[in-house]
Amino acid sequence: MSESPDIRTAGRRQTAALSIFLLIQTLGTVFFVGDVIGDLREDPGSAHFIFEAVVTAALVLGIIFGAFALRRTIELLRAQDQALAVARGALSDVIEGQFTAWALTPAERDVGLLALKGLDVAEIAELRGAAQGTVRAQLTRIYSKAGVSGRAQFAAFFVEDLLGAGVPSAEASTVKAG
Amino acid sequence: MATPRTLASTAVGASPSLWDPVVRLTHWGIAASVLTNAVLDEGGSLLHVSVGWIVMALLVLRLVWGVLGPAEARFSAFPPNPVTAVRHLRQLVAGRVRHYPSHNPAGALMAYAFWATLAVVTASGLYLTGGATPMQVAEEKAAVASGDWSALIAEGGGESSEEDKSLRHTVEEVHEVAANLLLLLAALHIAGVIVEGRVLRRSLVRPMLLGDVRRGK
Known part of the structure; x- marks a missing residue:
């Protein structure tokens, strides 16, 4: 374990940052949805409500895409980790075999x-x-x-x-x- | 991919479950929120309502993540199954526990119970505040503080019937009972983590705090 920690910590930082971003986004969206539902009860036909509903829909979509992107990042990092481990194992297998030969x-x-x-x-x-x-x-x-x-x-x-x-x-x- | 591993293979250095940042953030966020609202602040206060909304967002995020997240965070990794849960508890008593890549079956049931109870608490809380967002609550409180009592009248609904009052009372009861149930479930959860950690001979708290700890070199 000498050179990979840099890549790994960078990846972890990235996923952590994305997660916090996703969390804040969800917080904002939930508050906004609450507000829109409140407006819905008051005056569903108003331009104000329609505008807010569109914004809310965009926020919800943002969460879904953000979650997708984050999942992909996490899985990519894990796949890289695994590939690195496999490569390491494979190289040491080759070395072992050659030493025996x-x-x-x-x-x-x-x-x-x-x-x-x-x-x-x-x-x-x-x-x-x-x-x-x-x-x-x-x-x-x-x-x-x-x-x-x-x-x-x-x-x-x-x-x-x-x-x-x-x-x-x-x-x-x-x-x-x- | 990761098949369930036995205890024997964990000794060789197989990966214990690792939790991604979203799982960890929502876990500790919900823990802190429940503790704050159940123990530290006053029901109906601005802080209480705000934390309630935050916990609702955390719950929503975790549920979304249960569909869209990586394998071990998805619901499909830990289906609610009382039969396997009981089997797991029996193995736990016998001191021989399998390692699961996600929640163990008993822990999974616990998670679902917790989320359901949390949903009940937030829903009843929303009813009690009339769905007012923290911003609205703050505005109302400011209005009342400045001597404008009309906000209170509007909220109370001048002609609230007996029926409304008894319904409100019931919801209040539900809110309180469910909140206490949350604390009970949290205590059970902590006990489970301690026992499971003893039997597995590894910390279950570290992965939840720090995430990936597969190779502790």
Whole structure:
């Protein structure tokens, strides 16, 4: 959970604002409807009443459309949330599968994952409570098992999947595990 | 989409019910309004009438939202069904409760009962004030305060018959009894939330206050 909260809080703010707007709109409409019903009892034929009735109808329609729009926004946000979760799950599935195909040891898997997340050697060493030399050696073994030249290519190996079409002559990747 | 989940799966991190802002606003708005009008202010006062109109708007919005809102806010997500409600209560006593994406069946019945009672309270309140909006009430009060008592006479209706008076008295009774029923239902609701929260081992208040709390990271 590092980058998505911004999008999520923005979405939440938007729905909250829309909801409050809808609430105020409903308040106004209910008062107005009450007023119109009062007028109806007094003088239903007057231009004043007809005008107010039209305005009230517009307000009621406004609530209905506002509610529709708000529902759509809420559902869209949830769908995005879900898609993001699915994408995350799918990417970690791909990574897991590829690590298995490369026959990485458990320790190498950990180091590989941390490297993919962008941690440098010192940070990985600190997290794992290992010497930097060990981590460097593990990374080198990972790169050689993966057949990549270094960290950049290692990371690109997975990003490439997400980019779809790709570059015309990219034959860098080995066979992907199914 | 979200199928009803068992308690076992909530432990794995499945989503507890989340409430959208409209549900939350109307819920707390109605709670505050009922409390204000039942306990804090005086019947017939300008504040009482205003809050009554506000609560009517909140109820209307919630009912509209029950048709147009997202899945778990719609009536179709929690149909009133006494049979499943009783079953749910029995499970609750046994300490094994299913997780529902919307209101649980007992809570659903409670919600419908509350809305119906609220409708009775507002309708009888409207009758008692002659449907006067807060603006009209304020105008009348100002007129009376400035010494113009004609407003009172017009409201009282010079030739009000015995029948009218007894009807008015009945409506007053209805208004009061229904208001007390609201407080009773609210107390039941709070008790239900506490018991259900204990059994489910998660806070049911947080989602209603803060909305989406699916992943508490």
